[in-house]
Amino acid sequence: xxxxxxxxxxxxxxxxxxxxxxxxxxxxxxxxxxxxxxxxxxxxxxxxxxxxxxxxxxxxxxxxxxxxxxxxxxxxxxxxxxxxxxxxxxxxxxxxxxxxxxxxxxxxxxxxxxxxxxxxxxxxxxxxxxx
Amino acid sequence: xxxxxxxxxxxxxxxxxxxxxxxxxxxxxxxxxxxxxxxxxxxxxxxxxxxxxxxxxxxxxxxxxxxxxxxxxxxxxxxxxxxxxxxxxxxxxxxxxxxxxxxxxxxxxxxx
Numbered sequence: 744x745x746x747x748x749x750x751x752x753x754x755x756x757x758x759x760x761x762x763x764x765x766x767x768x769x770x771x772x773x774x775x776x777x778x779x780x781x782x783x784x785x786x787x788x789x790x791x792x793x794x795x796x797x798x799x800x801x802x803x804x805x806x807x808x809x810x811x812x813x814x815x816x817x818x819x820x821x822x823x824x825x826x827x828x829x830x831x832x833x834x835x836x837x838x839x840x841x842x843x844x845x846x847x848x849x850x851x852x853x854x855x856x857x858x859x860x861x862x863x864x865x866x867x868x869x870x871x872x873x874x
Numbered sequence: 875x876x877x878x879x880x881x882x883x884x885x886x887x888x889x890x891x892x893x894x895x896x897x898x899x900x901x902x903x904x905x906x907x908x909x910x911x912x913x914x915x916x917x918x919x920x921x922x923x924x925x926x927x928x929x930x931x932x933x934x935x936x937x938x939x940x941x942x943x944x945x946x947x948x949x950x951x952x953x954x955x956x957x958x959x960x961x962x963x964x965x966x967x968x969x970x971x972x973x974x975x976x977x978x979x980x981x982x983x984x985x986x
Contacts, residue, residue: 765958768958834960841949858946866957
């Protein structure tokens, strides 16, 4: 379920791309499946169609989607790339910042820790992304 | 943001400016200046900093707000997206899980 937070400092197109990527990783859309058209998704989310198009382009550049004229966006069969040495850092640093933000917003350490443990256990058991 | 807060407490604007230029050599001085001022403004809006004329930005004594019901969602959703990005980049689920566990334990021990 895609949701847009207009108060967020993250650009809307990036929020859309992040949400869709999470769905793709979780297997919400399989290879060959068609995503909603740019216009349809723009209407559903109440944003400009260029914003959705930008999100689709980003995911296409990452290899998740194939954009075809008049056919919309189709999910690609995508092989996982080999993670480079900097990939861990690209996960750890934003994680640290996300935790700091949550604590700054008043979430308790316990609640944040619990949430991370829940996600970690789920991942560790091979059950994929947390819902 | 966390690194910024640390940098502010250590050295103030000039050092932070220099640090950003050093880390991001592609940035022009003007871009770095704008990035820093924007970050400062964001931190000030969040109640972390206070601007004083001729004294720069000072770290404020800040009481933690009471987390609303949506605060957890504002953490868990980006967390899920961050994990998805990491997996999509090829990081193994085990490494991602281990890093989250590590952070969680640090939080529980109060070392973050």
